[in-house]
Amino acid sequence: xxxxxxxxxxxxxxxxxxxxxxxxxxxxxxxxxxxxxxxxxxxxxxxxxxxxxxxxxxxxxxxxxx
Numbered sequence: 081x082x083x084x085x086x087x088x089x090x091x092x093x094x095x096x097x098x099x100x101x102x103x104x105x106x107x108x109x110x111x112x113x114x115x116x117x118x119x120x121x122x123x124x125x126x127x128x129x130x131x132x133x134x135x136x137x138x139x140x141x142x143x144x145x146x
């Protein structure tokens with residue numbers, strides 16, 4: 081492996097991570113808000129469990145949301 085190839089692979093990984101992670105975090109936050117809103121409106125434990133499940137899957141969201 082040449083240094084150029086290593087740098088290109090590193091750049092590809094970095095760009096992919098920085099492109100996907102914010103969209104996933106923002107989309108997941110919206111999903112949790114919708115699930116929690118439905119849980120509060122209906123009083124259903126099923127919706128609350130779903131919100132907690134998805135909240136637990138994202139440490140950056142779950143640390144501040146619960």
